[in-house]
Amino acid sequence: MKNFALLGVAGYIAPRHLRAIKDTNNKLIAALDKFDSVGVMDSYFPNADFFVEFERFDRHIEKLKRQQNIQLDYVSICTPNYLHDSHIRMALRRGADAICEKPLVLNPWNVDALQDIEKESGNKINTILQLRLHPSIIALKNKVDTENKKGKYDIDLTYITSRGNWYHNSWKGEESKSGGIATNIGVHFYDMLGWIFGDVQENYVHLREKDKSAGYLEFENARVRWFLSIDENSLPNEIKVKGQRTFRSISVDNEEIEFSGGFTELHTESYKGILKGNGFGLIDAKSSIQTVHDIRACKVTSQGEKHVFLNEKYK
Missing domain, CATH: 3.40.50.720 (NAD(P)-binding Rossmann-like Domain)
Structure with a gap:
């Protein structure tokens, strides 16, 4: 004990x-x-x-x-x-x-x-x-590692988790304290993508607001269009009519990856690995920390492929 x-x-x-x-x-x-x-x-x-x-x-x-x-x-x-x-x-x-x-x-x-x-x-x-311990994500990594695809995977990452006005008045609403939207709610997604698809080669930001952000990341083996938001108005209509306040989606070559379940148990699995000496350390985390730092630092641009939500909602 x-x-x-x-x-x-x-x-x-x-x-x-x-x-x-x-x-x-x-x-x-x-x-x-x-x-x-x-x-x-x-x-x-x-x-x-x-x-x-x-x-x-x-x-x-x-x-x-x-x-x-x-x-x-x-x-x-x-x-x-x-x-x-x-x-x-x-x-x-x-x-x-x-x-x-x-x-x-x-x-x-x-x-x-x-x-x-x-x-x-x-x-x-x-x-x-x-996310590195989620069965669906592990299955995706195994698939990528074994199928030796010619060319890069096309990925759309969308994560919308509605937050109230309190968010902006808390430490989470201060970029100097939270790192901003991309860091606070996106860093584990960037880690997962780097773990599966290799090092980041290009990093462009198309939208940067206090409650949403979007951009394009190109990894060694993937092109990723990403959109993150805490604004409930960003939710797709079909999600709104269901009364849901969260939407999470990752599609790889137009195939949806189902990973919505099982999150609450993964901390226990993380602890089991740590107690055995197999936890994720500084080297594991550094790449995604670099990615979110660069997202904060780079200027908004039109370069790179845009997420479909930008074309639909933010023309």
């Missing part, structure tokens, strides 16, 4: 980490969040100590080690994106391995610095790239 701490326990994604810690038969000894609406802990680790101030949390971890010889093995990080770098460093200083939600960090040079710290500490930095 390993000892865990969890940072950001009041956040949206934290329950998946709580469940993963419990399902892998480990123990949460402490949790931190500036917000105290954390009743979800009662369903998993009601006896874990909880703090709303980092200084008291950090002091508690130190006292457990010195007074009770209780060593922290892992720190799970579910805090806002811009804090990941700092909290990963804290975990390694405490002699623990880090398990960090995506995006691991916001900039590729942060990865370089963390590689040095990881080497010095002897501890491991892991990130959650759960």
Whole structure:
């Protein structure tokens, strides 16, 4: 049984980490969040100590080690994106391995610095790239690896997940803190595409607004037209009439890849791999971090193939 701490326990994604810690038969000894609406802990680790101030949390971890010889093995990080770098460093200083939600960090040079710290500490930095564990995505990778297609695959990626006005008034609405739409809701898709189709060769942005973004990515083996949005008005009409607020689609050579189910279990699968020493690390994450950084940095252009939604809705 390993000892865990969890940072950001009041956040949206934290329950998946709580469940993963419990399902892998480990123990949460402490949790931190500036917000105290954390009743979800009662369903998993009601006896874990909880703090709303980092200084008291950090002091508690130190006292457990010195007074009770209780060593922290892992720190799970579910805090806002811009804090990941700092909290990963804290975990390694405490002699623990880090398990960090995506995006691991916001900039590729942060990865370089963390590689040095990881080497010095002897501890491991892991990130959650759960799409790599999804059966449908694994099947697609196996297909691509074995069929030796001539020419590149044609891919359309569409992800619309409706968010209310609160989004823009939270840290997620500040690009300096979240990385913007493409980073916050798209980074795991870019990771998945790079994992399957190779390195990015071209990267163009066609639309960049506070609630939506679109562009074109060309990988070694694929041409990808992508569209991401948190605006419910972006939803296709057939989705709206069903009362649904989310639309997720990936088509490869006009063939739809079904991967809508099974997401909630993939964090537990991620933890199982991490506990066996097979987690996804800094090198795995760096390519997608570079991609989203470049999407933020490049100017909007008309170059590259456009997503069909741009032709239909944003002429």
